Amino acid sequence: MSLPYGRAFNFSAGPSCLPIEVLEEAKEQLLNYKGTGVSVMEMSHRSKPYEQIIGEAEQDLRTLLGVPEGYKVLFLQGGASLHFSMIPMSFLPEGASADYIVTGSWGKKAVEAAKMVGSANVVYDAKATNYDRTPKLAEVAATPGAAYIHFTSNETIQGVDFFEDPSTPGDWVCDMSSDILSRPVDVSRYAMIYAGAQKNMGPAGAVAVIVSDAFLDKAPASTHPMLDYRLQAENGSMYNTPPCWTVYICGLVYKWLLKTGGLEARAEINRRKAQVIYDAIDGSGGFYKGHAQPANRSWMNLTFTLPDDDTTARFIAEAKANGLAELKGHRSVGGCRASVYNAFPEEGCRVLADFMTDFAQRA
């Protein structure tokens, strides 16, 4: 089959595919944004048009997630990786300890960064089963007095997702980089949510941060400006020049999500998209094996293995020749990974499922 503009079905885990409508609009506006005479890439971040772009992006993200009063919404830099460090620098005071739930590679990196700052307590670690599952959040209580409790809602590499919001006490901090906006969440359950843009929101280079005022008040009075959530909040994400283009594209994605029914509708689509591929796995008589336990199977990153390395390599090469790109899994899990974020077209999931079934029959 052939896609418009000669495009491929792009299963990249991030940076990853964007809605074609968003790319078309960005292309249309590239040399002259709405009659301003300049590209968004050339626009002063202090100009009225750019203030409107970042203001609408913030407002639309608030609407999509139903962010309640009393939360700041920021667009910062450095990827989730910088925030792995900024969070304990800001919220793990000397003498205190923070809890970490580790369900995959990114959670591990988060706890490593916390340990460089102070005491971090791993309250759950799925290492024994090679990170194929998540606990029930209600069963992983925060340690009394913990500065906060951190988890990774969806592990991109392992493809496991909690599919739930916290319901027990504590300042819950969540890295939602790879499943933010894939379904509704109850923001009021969290002290802080953060997410790199480059999976479910836009290009690489921005991190969305949603933080409650009460949690923000616990940050130290002063730290290095670019590591200071409070200062960034006071300056509306513009202490210095923000990643303007990335925020602009995120804003277009938010408008696309609103226009297509918001997160309730998106969750239904994502559930269907994932199901068709998991059905191909489960219906293959064991040819494909899902990595994640069924209850924790991610809708965003679908991880599976094939009988052996040669077959896997042949599968990936044949898929690529058929316009199904970037299916190689991460080395720590092996096999294949199909990342089907919000912008990945449903049709591509059916094409992959059909290809998988056909390949298994021929193999």
Place this chain on the structure above:
Amino acid sequence: MSLPYGRAFNFSAGPSCLPIEVLEEAKEQLLNYKGTGVSVMEMSHRSKPYEQIIGEAEQDLRTLLGVPEGYKVLFLQGGASLHFSMIPMSFLPEGASADYIVTGSWGKKAVEAAKMVGSANVVYDAKATNYDRTPKLAEVAATPGAAYIHFTSNETIQGVDFFEDPSTPGDWVCDMSSDILSRPVDVSRYAMIYAGAQKNMGPAGAVAVIVSDAFLDKAPASTHPMLDYRLQAENGSMYNTPPCWTVYICGLVYKWLLKTGGLEARAEINRRKAQVIYDAIDGSGGFYKGHAQPANRSWMNLTFTLPDDDTTARFIAEAKANGLAELKGHRSVGGCRASVYNAFPEEGCRVLADFMTDFAQRA
């Protein structure tokens, strides 16, 4: 006069105008980069096409600046502001002191960040003359034993430029955010050069860092990953996902600079571009007053005042109506600022100069 695509002459101080050829190429490739089937915004940073993009960007930047052997060239995040903090965190060990030359607003911010880490010694400060000049670098010797000596080659807000490389001993660290690539420099004179992309290289969201191996060896063995120059160097700027699109556009700008004669040719053009506007200032019989001392007048950011605030406001409004945008100066200097970075067309400088002369005669 009318420009292609209804574009304006954009005097923004940053983000600022990009070469029209670069924008046209980015537009052309926006939905499908060179037959890969994906946009650069959607491309895995670990993919071969992206490795080629960032690899060529690095190589072209090395070629343009004549970076000698023994230097790393990195593309990082956080703007120069994050590096104001990362530099002392990495290179100002306990018990040592670093020297800072302060010739404007950005140099002040750099020294403030250093003081949060340790001892910073201001060896020159142009505050008494409201930052209208720079010293001769040879006359500002580094303190014996200083960890490094820092300066801002061009102050964007005040519009003053050193126009020289260091020639005395010491580990010279330079923030070149607003004049990098505007003329040739002798990189071998520096321990480290860094520059935000959004003035003379590309969109906001990346910082180019050029650092000598010898200086890098002085960094601590381990720090937070995203604040660790050494780790970033070991990972070829890809410890985590880089700001892919920004680096891609920077790469296109580097190719444009190479194709149009490199930095020798660019310096000639920049000198001419600035001169035509400074001539309009000096030929106005005192109607316009340049902020910077003549020897230190920036080629990139041209700062001048008018007789009073009302006249200034009228000048800016009339200029805008004539397609000359973003001429308002920064509040700390007042008046006007015309930023005419590499990509700003020479013709626009003539148009502004003519407008200035005409306006002064009418006023």
